[in-house]
Amino acid sequence: MGDLLAxxxxxxxxxxxxxxxxxxxxxxxxxxVHALVGENGSGKSTLMKILSGVYTKDEGKIIVNxxxxxxxxxxxxxDMGICIIHQELNLCRxxxxxxxxxxxxxxxxxxxxxxxxxxEDTRKILKRLDVDLDPTTRVSELTVSKQQMVEIGKAISTxxxxxxxxxxxxxxxxxEIDELFKIIHVLKxxxxxxxxxxxxxxxxxxxxxxxxxxxxxxxxxxxxxxxTTQEKIIRYMVGRELKEK
Ligand code: ADP
Ligand code: MG
Numbered sequence: 001m002g003d004l005l006a007x008x009x010x011x012x013x014x015x016x017x018x019x020x021x022x023x024x025x026x027x028x029x030x031x032x033v034h035a036l037v038g039e040n041g042s043g044k045s046t047l048m049k050i051l052s053g054v055y056t057k058d059e060g061k062i063i064v065n066x067x068x069x070x071x072x073x074x075x076x077x078x079d080m081g082i083c084i085i086h087q088e089l090n091l092c093r094x095x096x097x098x099x100x101x102x103x104x105x106x107x108x109x110x111x112x113x114x115x116x117x118x119x120e121d122t123r124k125i126l127k128r129l130d131v132d133l134d135p136t137t138r139v140s141e142l143t144v145s146k147q148q149m150v151e152i153g154k155a156i157s158t159x160x161x162x163x164x165x166x167x168x169x170x171x172x173x174x175x176e177i178d179e180l181f182k183i184i185h186v187l188k189x190x191x192x193x194x195x196x197x198x199x200x201x202x203x204x205x206x207x208x209x210x211x212x213x214x215x216x217x218x219x220x221x222x223x224x225x226x227x228t229t230q231e232k233i234i235r236y237m238v239g240r241e242l243k244e245k
Contacts, residue, residue, distance in 0.1 A: 004027050007026075007027040008051060008063075009025055012024075021217045024219045026051075033196050034194070034208070035210070039215065040199065042214050044166070082164070083155035085151045085164065091139045097134075161191075221236055
């Protein structure tokens, strides 16, 4: 399984009074969008918070680039090239795009990266994403979708190979969704693996390579998107019997 970016094996996690995940499996290949779907409360965010070091697992194995890893915090996951863009964005509104992208970064060789270099590097990142923004713009002046682009820029600037997007389109307009999908295509071509959490199935058709359904904390099925239909996915999500045609 040398060509997997990441593998989650038999992951379980409980919170007081709820088994959020019950022996769930999930994996990610380079250059693919793997959609993770399920109804509200099915455990999608919890699984991805485990992969990104936000929560620790109770049971199971996490393998990244062929090595078993234990993440005690998000920084440890980031060091292994994993970045999560949460549903609630985490930017500082009063800082510029460039400042946000470099926020919390270690000083480079004992020196703080100078402001001009930050701005230049940010310009390059935005160009790579084909986003037309001035790096010195304050984040508070951006639309939600542009803020999301900044989060993606931040992920790329940390050299993240695995990018997790948790319900990224919930606050976007149709036009903004289109922009986001273009960026996802660029990321795929660059060999990034993208985990795309959503419960809006209509949008998967244009981006998903594979889809995994979880229900009540259990892994139901993983399929190639081309081999399934929205209707089948919904039935797996809600747990009604599937009558094969
Ligand atoms: P999804 O993202 O699929 O909507 P979640 O992973 O957020 O689902 O939640 C799965 C289950 O775990 C839910 O029952 C939720 O209430 C519970 N849960 C998630 N996070 C916490 C937490 N920090 N504390 C307690 N319960 C939680
Ligand atoms: Mg969630």
